[in-house]
Amino acid sequence: MKIAIVGAGFTGLSAAYVLSRRKHQITIFEKEATVGGLASGFKHKEWQWTIEKHYHHWFTNDSFAINLIKELKLSQKLFFPPSVTSIFYGNKIYPFNSPNDVITFSPLSVKDRLRTGAMLLYLKLLPPSLALNMENETASNWLKKHFGEKAFQILWQPLLIGKFGKFADQVNMAWFWARIKKRTPKLGYLEGGYHQLLERMLEEIKAHGGEIKFNTPYTSDLDRSFDKIIFTAPSFAFIKTYPSLPDPYKRRIASIPHLHALNLLLITEKKLLKKDYWLNINDRKFPFIALVTHTNLVDKKYYAGKNLTWVGNYLPPGHPFLKMSKEELFAIYQPFLQKINSNFNDKLQTINCELFLGPFAQPVFFTGYAKLKPDFRTPLRKVILANIDMVYPWDRGTNYAIELGFKAAGEAEGFPSAD
Ligand SMILES: Cc1cc2nc3c(=O)[nH]c(=O)nc-3n(C[C@H](O)[C@H](O)[C@H](O)COP(=O)(O)OP(=O)(O)OC[C@H]3O[C@@H](n4cnc5c(N)ncnc54)[C@H](O)[C@@H]3O)c2cc1C
Numbered sequence: 001m002k003i004a005i006v007g008a009g010f011t012g013l014s015a016a017y018v019l020s021r022r023k024h025q026i027t028i029f030e031k032e033a034t035v036g037g038l039a040s041g042f043k044h045k046e047w048q049w050t051i052e053k054h055y056h057h058w059f060t061n062d063s064f065a066i067n068l069i070k071e072l073k074l075s076q077k078l079f080f081p082p083s084v085t086s087i088f089y090g091n092k093i094y095p096f097n098s099p100n101d102v103i104t105f106s107p108l109s110v111k112d113r114l115r116t117g118a119m120l121l122y123l124k125l126l127p128p129s130l131a132l133n134m135e136n137e138t139a140s141n142w143l144k145k146h147f148g149e150k151a152f153q154i155l156w157q158p159l160l161i162g163k164f165g166k167f168a169d170q171v172n173m174a175w176f177w178a179r180i181k182k183r184t185p186k187l188g189y190l191e192g193g194y195h196q197l198l199e200r201m202l203e204e205i206k207a208h209g210g211e212i213k214f215n216t217p218y219t220s221d222l223d224r225s226f227d228k229i230i231f232t233a234p235s236f237a238f239i240k241t242y243p244s245l246p247d248p249y250k251r252r253i254a255s256i257p258h259l260h261a262l263n264l265l266l267i268t269e270k271k272l273l274k275k276d277y278w279l280n281i282n283d284r285k286f287p288f289i290a291l292v293t294h295t296n297l298v299d300k301k302y303y304a305g306k307n308l309t310w311v312g313n314y315l316p317p318g319h320p321f322l323k324m325s326k327e328e329l330f331a332i333y334q335p336f337l338q339k340i341n342s343n344f345n346d347k348l349q350t351i352n353c354e355l356f357l358g359p360f361a362q363p364v365f366f367t368g369y370a371k372l373k374p375d376f377r378t379p380l381r382k383v384i385l386a387n388i389d390m391v392y393p394w395d396r397g398t399n400y401a402i403e404l405g406f407k408a409a410g411e412a413e414g415f416p417s418a419d
Contacts, residue, residue, distance in 0.1 A: 002225065003412055004029060006218040006241075007232035009037025010398045011386055013201045014068070014405025015230050016210055019412065026210035027226075031217040031233075035202055038261070038358045039398050041195040049302040050193035053356035054263045055292040055310045057083075057187040062399035064406070065197075069190070072200045077191035083277040083297050088340060089154060090283075093276065097185065107154050116151045123180040128393075131181070135174035135393065136367055142173040158282040162289035163314050167257060167364045174393040175365040182394060187277070189298055194398070220244075228412045229383045232405070234258070234360035235374065238385060249379050256372060256389055259314040261358035262321055264329055267351050268307045271296075272341050279340070286336045287321075288313045306351060311337070314362050326355035362396070363389045376411045384411050 001024045005012045008030035020026045034040050041050035058065050060080060069078050087096045087105075095101045102117045123131075134142065139160060144152045156176075160168040190196050202212065220242050223229060231238055235253040239245060266272065272293065273279055279291040290312040300307055311333050315321055321329060330353055337344045366372070373392055376384045386408035391400040 001025070001227040001412070003027075004218065004222060004226040004229045005232065006229065007037060007387075008032075008035040008202075008212060008214075009232060010039055010198070010401035011232040011388075011405040011408070012037075012230070013198060013205065014402045015232070015386065015409045015412070016205045016405075017201050018406055018409035020205045020208035020210040022409075022413070023208075024412075026205060026208075028205070028210065028212040029216050029218040029222070030212060030214050033214050035198045035212075036195065038361055039194050039198070039401075041193045042354070043193075043195075044267075044304070046304040047302065049191070049298075050195040051265075051294060051303065051308060052194055053265075053354075054261055054358050054361075055294065055312065056194055056398070057189055057297065058397075058399065059182060059184040060186050060188065061182065061184055062188075062397070064402040065399040066188075068201075068402055069197060072197065072204065074190065074197060074200060077196060078188055079191065080186040080188040081297055083187045084275050085278040086276040086280070087155070088279055088281050088283060088286075088291075089158075091339060093273075093279065093340070095276075096280075108151055112148055112151050115148055116155065119147050120180060122146075123177050126177065126181070128181075131177040132174055132370070132393065134177055135172045135365075135369055137173045138169060138367055139171050139173045139176035140169045143176070154282065158284050159280060159289070161284055162281065163362065164259065164364060165314075165316055167366075170364070170366050172365050172367045172369055172393075175369075175395070178393040179395050187297065223380075223382060227382065229380075230386055230408050230412055231378075231383055232386050232408070234387055235385075235389055236360055238378075238387070242380060242383070246379050252372065253374050253389070257316070257364040258360040259316055259362040259364070260319075260322060261356075261361035262313045262315050262329075263356045263358070264311040264326060264333065265354045265356065266307075266309045266311065266330075267303075267353060268309065269351055270343070271307050272309045272337065272344055286339075287332055288336070291337075291340065322357065326353050329355060360388070363392075365392060369393075376408060384408055386411075 003024050005016045005028045008028050016026045016028050041052045043050040085097050087094045103113050143156045164171050239250050277296040288311045292310045294308040374389050378385050386404050388396045394400050
C-alpha cells in the first residue's frame with residue numbers, strides 16, 4: 001500500500017518503521033525541519049551530545065522504547081544513572097525518592113507521612129483493571145479522601161494546579177494513578193540524546209524505501225495519492241486539515257483541552273541545583289512548576305562543561321508567557337530562581353538560555369475520559385488518527401508513542417484499501 005504518515009514524532013516514525021519493513025510504500029510529511037516532535041533535540045556546536053528541547057528520560061519499565069532500542073542495536077548506549085527527585089516546599093528542598101524520604105518528610109505530621117506512604121504503596125500495587133474504574137472520580141477528591149487534607153494540600157494540589165491550572169479539579173484519578181504506578185526509581189537516557197534513536201529509526205525507514213518530506217505540512221488534497229493516511233499530529237491540526245469532518249466528531253475531539261509546554265533551558269556556568277535532577281515546585285506563588293537539571297542526570301562534559309536546567313511550565317492557550325521572549329520570561333523567573341538558590345544571579349551565572357514551546361503537549365483527562373478518547377478509526381475511510389490524546393490512562397511519553405505507532409501500523413494494514 002501507499003501510506004502517508006503525518007508527523008515525524010515518535011508515533012509517526014514508529015508506524016513508518018513497521019510499515020516500511022513490511023514493504024509498504026511510505027511517505028512521511030513533517031511540518032518542521034527535523035524529526036522528533038515534542039522529543040526533538042538540538043545541539044550547540046561545541047557540545048558532543050544533542051539535548052531534547054523539553055526534558056526527557058525513560059523509566060526502566062518503558063518496554064516498547066527499550067525493546068526498540070535493542071532492536072536497533074543501540075542498547076549499549078542506554079544507561080540508567082542515579083538521580084534525585086525532590087520537592088521545593090516552604091523555601092526548602094526535600095528529597096522525595098524513597099519510602100525513607102516519605103517517612104522523614106517533615107512538613108507533614110508523622111501520622112500523615114505514614115498514611116502517605118501507605119497510599120503510595122496502595123496505588124503502586126493496584127492493578128490496571130481496578131485502577132481504570134478510578135476514572136469516574138476526580139484526582140482531587142480521591143487524593144483528599146485517601147491521603148488526607150494536609151497531604152493533599154502540600155503534596156498534590158500544587159502539582160495539579162501547576163500543571164492543569166483551571167482544570168486541576170477536573171482531572172481524573174486513573175491518570176494520577178498511572179503516574180504513580182509507572183514511575184520507577186531509576187531513570188534512563190541514551191548516549192548522544194533521544195535524537196540518536198530518532199535518527200536510527202529514520203535510517204531504517206529510508207533503507208526500506210520510505211521517504212520523508214520536511215517543512216511540509218500535510219494537506220487533505222494529498223489524500224488522493226495514498227491508500228491510507230496515518231495522522232499523528234495533534235487533534236487541533238487534524239480538524240484544521242480536514243474541515244469537512246462531521247460536526248459531532250469535530251466537537252467531540254475539540255472538547256479535549258490541551259496545555260502547551262513552555263520550557264526555558266538555562267545554560268549556566270555554575271550549578272543552580274546541587275544534586276537534584278527533578279525538583280517539583282510545590283509553591284503556587286512561583287511562576288513555574290518544576291526545575292529539571294539534565295546535567296544532574298547526565299555528565300556535563302558532553303555539553304562543554306555547562307550546567308543545563310529547564311524551568312518547566314504547562315500553560316493554557318492564550319497565556320501571556322507564551323508570547324514572551326526568553327529574556328522577558330527569564331526576568332520573571334529570575335527572582336524565584338534566587339529563592340531556590342540564593343547565589344543564582346543572572347549576570348554571574350547564566351551564560352545563555354533557550355526557549356521552547358511544545359504545542360498541545362498535555363491533554364486534560366476529565367472524568368469518564370474513556371468515552372471521549374479518540375479512536376484509530378475516523379469518519380474518513382482512509383484516515384487513521386493516532387495521537388497523544390489516545391495515550392491514556394498512562395501519561396504521554398515516547399514509550400507509549402512507540403506503542404501507538406506500532407498499533408496504528410497494524411490498524412492500517414487491516415483497513416480496506418483505496419479504490
Ligand atoms: C515537557 C515535556 C516533557 C516530556 N517528558 C518526557 C519524558 O521524560 N519521557 C518520555 O518518554 N516522554 C516525555 N514527553 C512526551 C513525549 O515527548 C511525547 O509523548 C512524544 O514525543 C509524542 O510523540 P508523537 O509522535 O505522538 O507526537 P509529537 O511529538 O507531537 O509529533 C507530532 C509531529 O507532527 C508534526 N505536525 C504537526 N502538524 C502537522 C501537519 N499539519 N503536517 C505535518 N506534520 C505535522 C509536528 O511537527 C510533530 O513533529 C514529554 C513531553 C513534554 C512536552
